[in-house]
Amino acid sequence: MSATVETVTPVIVDAYGRAAELDAYLGDPADPGGRMPLAVTLERDHDRAFPAEAVAALDAWGLPRRYVPEAFGGGLRDVFELLLLMRTVAARDLTVAVGHGKTVLGAISAWAAADDSATHMARIVGAGEAVSWGLTEKDRGSDLAASQTAAASAGGGIRLDGHKWPIGNATRGRAITVLARTEDKPGPRALSLVLVDKTEVDPATLSYRARRPLHGIRGADISGIDFGGTVVPGDRRVGAPGQGIEIVLKSLQVTRTLCAALSLGAGDQALACLAASRVDAAVIARGAADMLLAEAVAFAGARLFHVAPAEMALTSAFVKVLVPDLVDGVIRDGSYALGVNVLLEDGPGAAWEKVARDAKVVSIFDGNSVVNLNVVINELPNIARGVDEEAGDVDAFAFDRDAGAFDMSGLRLVTRRGSRLLRSLPDLVERLDDGRAHPEAVQIARALVGVWRELAVRVHETERAARPPVAQFALAEQVTSVFAGAAAIAVFVANRDHASGDAWNGDLWLRAALARVTGRLAIDIGTLPAAELQQLAVGGSISLLPEWRAQGRGGA
Structure with a gap:
């Protein structure tokens, strides 16, 4: 290095x-x-x-x-x-x-x-044309397997009958990837994906369901579309017949990870507003720490797509639970601190009110926290198979590493041994504790290993349940928090030799991130470096990454 x-x-x-x-x-x-x-x-x-x-x-x-x-x-x-x-x-x-x-x-x-x-x-x-993902239908909730939109052979084409609602870009988009029933039988293999390019079909067979008033992202095209004998060319199937659900589930592993971008952007807005409003320093410090932790988790998740794609079913669930929740916490605390200002339609309150509404939507996209924690619960037996191994090539999390090409062929519906970051946490902490890291960061990291060893025993003892009890959701939340800590340590160890910036001075961002992890785990150890974080936030650049904003502009 x-x-x-x-x-x-x-x-x-x-x-x-x-x-x-x-x-x-x-x-x-x-x-x-x-x-x-x-x-x-x-x-x-x-x-x-x-x-x-x-x-x-x-x-x-x-x-x-x-x-x-x-x-x-x-x-x-x-x-x-x-x-x-x-x-x-x-x-x-x-x-x-x-x-x-x-x-x-x-x-x-x-x-x-x-x-x-x-x-x-x-x-x-x-060509810059908008595309929609037609998965959901009215009155079917998030149960994609219950989809009733039908696709059947029609001469040399594929005929679609049914509807999709509510979906993004349904009205303004040129094309829609539609999840449709191709066999009249139960089970995921009865569903396939069909690409509907509106320029290739009879427009008279398409009708639209109007946008409904939204609480957040008010101006977005979240509407619906009906297919009434819509015929597309026969080669517009996406994937093989019966692969619809499988492809969707693999696709969600990428989109759930990318949802972190929306939450981070909301957090950028929120922190900038809090810093400008000069609210209590402790509120700004907690918000800055949560953003730094969220950023580390998002980076690790995106990098794991390239270096451990077979684990993305679990990794993407971790990211989707953590990042929106961390940013929602920033906004929730900030709303209390801003008080009556959040009700005003001018000044900082106007921007705050909008971002607070918009950010809530992200946690619902591509599966809410309950859905994703259920993914973690289903993975607990696999996580139990992989405890304690060497971290291996930790440089995979280096900022200066070529991640490699975008390739979804390595994605799997379930993992074999859970998460490499969880498996290698003890070794990551050994690498952290080489005499250079801040003593408090090392202390918290070692406590995190102790917590993980206790949790690993409970994970190993967990039995599968058709309807997981509340205790399993609590366990999944704890495992998710440990993943956050492991991600932060991995990113720090991989980059400390060459990274620079205020967030890296005195290992500030790692101390802050780990302090927030211990808070989530209810561990009474470590203190938040509040004064340093508040100074960092007021300076306008809350990021552990190499400079990615335009020079001369500290924040968004």
């Missing part, structure tokens, strides 16, 4: 550099002449209007190309680069990030299938 920043490889420098380019391109939200000015954002939100100008600006910059993997002619390589770009947008307006980023969800199944559908999808997305 080199000790100088100058040796960072060009591929990863470009990832942060591209985020900084996008940040500079969009401009300062306080500047009325910028491409996403705050005043316009608030006006669009008040009017529940789709942010068409901002979406067009992102298209002009070339963001859609970053949604398409290199293998299909696009610019998507490192998942974390995409996460950072989406965070840059979300730090200004979650409605825009969702409205534009929903195309990632609509297209992701084609990238997973990696067949002819991916080639056609790449042309659509690369």
